[in-house]
Amino acid sequence: MTKQQLADRAGVTVRTLNNWCKPHRQTLIRMGVRPNMRVLPPHVVKWMVETFCIEVEEGN
Numbered sequence: 001m002t003k004q005q006l007a008d009r010a011g012v013t014v015r016t017l018n019n020w021c022k023p024h025r026q027t028l029i030r031m032g033v034r035p036n037m038r039v040l041p042p043h044v045v046k047w048m049v050e051t052f053c054i055e056v057e058e059g060n
Helices: 003-010 014-030 042-052
Strands: none
Touching: 003 014, 003 042, 014 042
16 A cells, blocks of 8 residues: 555545654664655554554455
């Protein structure tokens, strides 16, 4: 899933999503996320969905 798709599901812009992630930067780096990544690995999407309470349909 891309950052844009995740931001759309959350009802925010990518910039806002990135701002939400700033306090969690070290955790995301340990998970393998680089700041300029556009496509997020599934384990990171799952973490973001759970951390930021984003509703995503099953299978996406």
